[in-house]
Amino acid sequence: MGKTRRSGGDVREALTDEDLVPGAHPESELFARIYSALAPAVLGYFTARGVDDPEALMQDVFLSVLPRVGGITGGVAGLRTFVFSVAHARAVDYYRRIERRPRNVDYDPLLDTRAVPSAEAEALVRNGQTDAHLLIEALKPEQRDVLMLRIVGELSVEDVATVLGKTPGAVKQLQRRGLKALRELVSEGVMA
CATH class of the missing domain: 1.10.10.10 (Winged helix-like DNA-binding domain superfamily/Winged helix DNA-binding domain)
Structure with missing residues (x-):
């Protein structure tokens, strides 16, 4: 199992195709490895898309993905593609909901973007x-x-x-x- 260095000196176990082989790890450990490997990228995706609560959408993605891990083919690359397919669908659904129901926000002059730069x-x-x-x-x-x-x-x-x-x-x-x-x-x- 390879280790990968993340920003800030944090060292995490890299997710490998062998980790996804049925029975290679107890279910809870496998879920923890998948979450640790992919959650930061999913959170970054939702943050970059500008959703109000990226953490909540990220959790929703993993709640949908983790029960289906056993049926995913293609190793880590297939899993990553599946995770981002679900994430993209959640982002699309989020913006559809926003378009249907405008948010009511109290006026705050500090947030008024109509000012001249x-x-x-x-x-x-x-x-x-x-x-x-x-x-x-x-x-x-x-x-x-x-x-x-x-x-x-x-x-x-x-x-x-x-x-x-x-x-x-x-x-x-x-x-x-x-x-x-x-x-x-x-x-x-x-x-x-």
Whole structure:
């Protein structure tokens, strides 16, 4: 069993295909290994997607995935693809619910985004130090989904195609166009 070093010096056991062989570990230990290996990426995916409670959605994903672990094929790569398929579906469901039922929020002048940006904020944009979330949000939804699954989820082109129900060629095009759009957004911010 290999160990992998995470940020901050944290060392965790890496999940291997052998770990997923039936009977290799007691069920509770297997679930703990899967959760430890994949939960940070799923949490990052939901955070990058801007959901209100990424931890709750992440827990929901693992509650759905863990009972089905025995039926998943393809080793760790197959498991990762399945986990992000469920995560993507949860994110889509989340935004569908939001669209159907607008949130009621008390007015808070500190949260009012209609204000003109400060001179400091404009200077940061001119220097190319833009907020990554704003850049990602400026992309088309399909481009954003592809880039988030490829970068945050660390999925292959084929796995992203499976998650989104697209061909690998379509995923490559969306990735290329998304990266091009990000470069143009950054260039416009620097040139402004």
